[in-house]
Amino acid sequence: MTEFGDLLDFVENETGFATSYYDESYLDRRISARMRRRGVDTYGEYLDLLREDDAGERAELLDTLSVNVTQFFRDEKVWAALRDVLVETADDVRTVDIWSAACADGREPYSIAMLALDAGLDPRNVNILATDIDEDALSRARAGWYESTRTADISDQLSFLDNPGEYVDRDGDRGFQVADHVKDLVTFERHDLITDDPKSGFDLVACRNVCIYIDKQYKLPILDTVSQSIREGGHLVLGQTETLPGEVKERFEAADPRIRIYRRVPDT
Numbered sequence: 289m290t291e292f293g294d295l296l297d298f299v300e301n302e303t304g305f306a307t308s309y310y311d312e313s314y315l316d317r318r319i320s321a322r323m324r325r326r327g328v329d330t331y332g333e334y335l336d337l338l339r340e341d342d343a344g345e346r347a348e349l350l351d352t353l354s355v356n357v358t359q360f361f362r363d364e365k366v367w368a369a370l371r372d373v374l375v376e377t378a379d380d381v382r383t384v385d386i387w388s389a390a391c392a393d394g395r396e397p398y399s400i401a402m403l404a405l406d407a408g409l410d411p412r413n414v415n416i417l418a419t420d421i422d423e424d425a426l427s428r429a430r431a432g433w434y435e436s437t438r439t440a441d442i443s444d445q446l447s448f449l450d451n452p453g454e455y456v457d458r459d460g461d462r463g464f465q466v467a468d469h470v471k472d473l474v475t476f477e478r479h480d481l482i483t484d485d486p487k488s489g490f491d492l493v494a495c496r497n498v499c500i501y502i503d504k505q506y507k508l509p510i511l512d513t514v515s516q517s518i519r520e521g522g523h524l525v526l527g528q529t530e531t532l533p534g535e536v537k538e539r540f541e542a543a544d545p546r547i548r549i550y551r552r553v554p555d556t
C-alpha cells in the first residue's frame with residue numbers, strides 16, 4: 289500500500305468520508321491543498337497530523353473534501369428552460385413530483401420551489417424531495433438560513449425570479465431565511481445515490497454536479513438509480529459539464545441537449 293493509499297484508508301475509516309467513491313486526482317488535489325496549508329511535504333507526514341488530529345485537521349480536511357459548492361439558480365439558462373418544463377408538466381399531471389438528488393445545503397431544491405411558485409404552479413400540487421449523502425449539509429438545508437458572507441451575491445442570484453422578495457425574509461446584512469411557504473414544498477432526506485435504492489415515478493429529477501467529482505466506476509450506478517426513478521415522459525437535468533453514459537442514454541431523448549435536459553422514453 290502506498291502512503292497515499294494509507295492516507296485514503298485512514299480518512300475513510302476514521303472520518304466516514306467515502307474516499308473510495310471519489311476520483312483519485314480530485315482527492316489528491318484537495319489533500320495537497322491542505323498539505324501546503326499545513327506546510328508538510330509528504331502524505332506520511334500529513335497522515336501523522338490527521339492521526340494526532342492536530343489543530344482540528346480532520347475537520348478541516350473533511351470540509352475541504354466535501355464539495356457542497358452550490359448556489360441559487362446555478363447556471364441561469366437552465367432555469368429558464370426548467371420553468372417551461374414545470375409549466376408543461378403541471379398542465380399534464382395533477383401533482384408535480386420533483387427530486388433534487390445531491391441537493392447539498394438546499395439551494396437547488398429551494399430554487400426549484402421558488403421557480404414553481406414564480407411560474408404560477410399551485411403549491412398544493414408541488415412536491416419536492418431533496419436528498420444528499422451529507423447529514424451536515426442536510427441540516428443546513430432544513431434550516432433554510434443562508435448567511436450573507438457565504439452568499440454575498442444572493443440577491444443577484446434570486447433576481448432571476450419575477451418576484452424574488454416573496455420567497456426569502458432578509459435579516460438586515462446578516463443573511464436570508466427561506467420563507468415558510470417555500471420550505472413547505474421541500475422534504476429533506478438522506479440518500480446515497482450509489483448504494484441506496486432507486487425511487488420511482490418522478491416527473492423531474494435534478495442530478496447536477498455530483499458525477500463530476502465521483503470516480504468513473506460509480507457514475508453509471510448513480511445515473512442508473514436516477515433514471516429508474518423518472519416516469520416515462522419525465523425529465524432529467526444534469527450539470528452543465530456532465531453527460532449520460534451510453535448504457536443510460538438509450539432511456540432518454542434530448543429535450544434540450546445544450547443545457548443537459550433529457551426526457552425519459554418508454555422502455556423498449
Ligand SMILES: C[S@@+](CC[C@H](N)C(=O)[O-])C[C@H]1O[C@@H](n2cnc3c(N)ncnc32)[C@H](O)[C@@H]1O
Pocket residue numbers: 309354355356357358359362389390391392393396419420421422425479480481482483495496497498527
Ligand atoms: C457540488 S454539490 C452539488 C449541489 C447541487 N446539486 C448543485 O448543482 O448546485 C455535490 C453534492 O453531492 C453530494 N454527494 C456526493 N456523493 C453522493 C452520493 N453518493 N449520494 C448522494 N449525494 C452525494 C455531496 O454531499 C454534495 O452535497
